[in-house]
Amino acid sequence: MGMLFDSEQEMLAETARGFFAEHAPVAALRKLRDSQDPLGYQPEVWRQMVDLGWTAIVFPEAHGGLEFGYKGLGAVFEQASRTLAATPLFGTVALGGSALLLGGSDAQKEAWLPRIIGGEALFTLAVDEKPRHDPKAIALSAQASDGGYVLNGEKHYVVDGTIADQLVVVARTSGQPGDADGLTLFLVDAKAAGVERLRRTLVDSRNIASIRFSNVAVPASAVIGAVGQGGALLDSVLDRARILLTAEMLGSAAWMFETTVAYLKERVQFDVPIGSFQALQHRAAQMYIALEMSRSAVLAALTAIDENSPQLPLLASLAKAKVSDTIELISNEAVQMHGGIGMTDELDVGLHLKRARVSQQFFGDASFHRDRYATLRGF
Incomplete structure (x- = not known):
């Protein structure tokens, strides 16, 4: 298992770092936030990302992809987070694209993967229905009707839910909320009759939505994977998204660490840099150790995707x-080491903290995953 980026992945990371610094700095997020931009991202930046081939990284060459692997895509997410770049890449590729790649029929892949790669269609996954992540607690129903299905229910905290063209919706075709069996994934047109989308605002100023499905009719061909057996597929999609999200979180954490260490060297108290105080040095060392351990965990997980390792869920x-x-x-x-200014909107550190708090909760917080890890290990 490779625990480092190879030369091509390193080159991609360097390219991505320069691109986001130039075209999607933190100032761009501030502008989107302050103007309450209805899209929540910059279309011109998204088009450039598409032209660079980043939407094609994980998809097969047969559908116009690059087959460069999730490790390469993780490198892009890590660099994007250093400037808090707001783009549809996560919803479209990590969530919706992964669902089609892993469970889509040949017809679905032929119809949609080239459009995802070409930036012509935006996707997302609608799974959670409660404040805390629980992929088994699905109550949104899909009743068989006239050779197709009718969907009724609500989804919340849907990433890019207001801008997506297509929704991968997790519905219950049998059983009760909490059952692992009876789940089915459907591909639903976001503008279909009965779909009502409401934009929500979280502290990180990113696109998020609540979506109500009222008698939404979909054909049988909208099913992704097998009817009633979507639990395993959903887990596979979520694991890929979780790992890419950790790559994003890693980049933000690295930026905060580097910025804080630089500040410790610049800020002077009692005629000396505060970084010379041993107590702060110890705290910086603890941050560095945690960051490097996290980097190893993220690289191991990204590698596990590309190697199709049975250890991937763990x-x-x-x-x-x-x-x-x-x-x-x-x-x-x-925030603490920057002192009072760390709490102000003027400093980018506060924006990174807000994004961190949201990312920690998405698709399972630390407690959820410690419990899941223990369960997978048989405890």
Whole structure:
């Protein structure tokens, strides 16, 4: 299992770092937030990302992809987070694209993967229905009707839910909420009759939505995977998304650490840099150790995806739990070590902290994943 980026992945990371610094700095997020931009991202930046081939990284060459692997895509997410770049990449590729790649029929892949790669269609996954992540607690129903299905229910905290063209919706075709069996994934047109989308605002100023499905009719061909057996597919999709999310969190944590260490060298008290105080040195060392351990966990998890390792679910939960703990530690320390200014909107550290808190909760917090890890290990 490779625990480092190879030369091509390193080159991609360097390219991504320069691109986001130039075209999607933190100032761009501030502008989107302050103007309450209805899209929540910059279309021109998204088009450039598409032209660079980043939407094609994980998809097969047969559908126009690059087959460069999730490790390469993780490198892009890590660099994007250093400037808090808001783009549809996560919803479209990590969530919706992964669902089609893993469970889509040949017809679905032929119809949609080239459009995802070409930036012509935006996707997302609608799974959670409660404040806390629980992929088994699905109550949204899909009743068989006239050769198709009718969907009724609500989804919340849907990433890019207001801008997506297509929704991968997790519905219950049998059983009760909490049952692992009886789940089915459907591909639903976001503009279909009966779909009502409401934009929500979270502290990180990103696109998020609540979506109500009222008698939404879909054909049988909209099913992704097998009817009533979507639980395993959903877990596979979520694990890939969780791992890519940890890559994003890692980049943000690294930025906060580097920025804080630089500040410790610049800020002077009692005629000396505060970084010379041993207590702060110890705290910085703890941050560094946690960051490097998290990097190892993320790289191991990304590698597990590309190698189709049976350890993938374990490594996904390990990475999400570890990185969630690490980014909480580093974001807290970054604010505290910057002093009073760390709490102001003027400083980018506060924006990174807000994004960190949302990322920690998405698709399972540290407690969820420690419990899942223990369960997978048979405890």
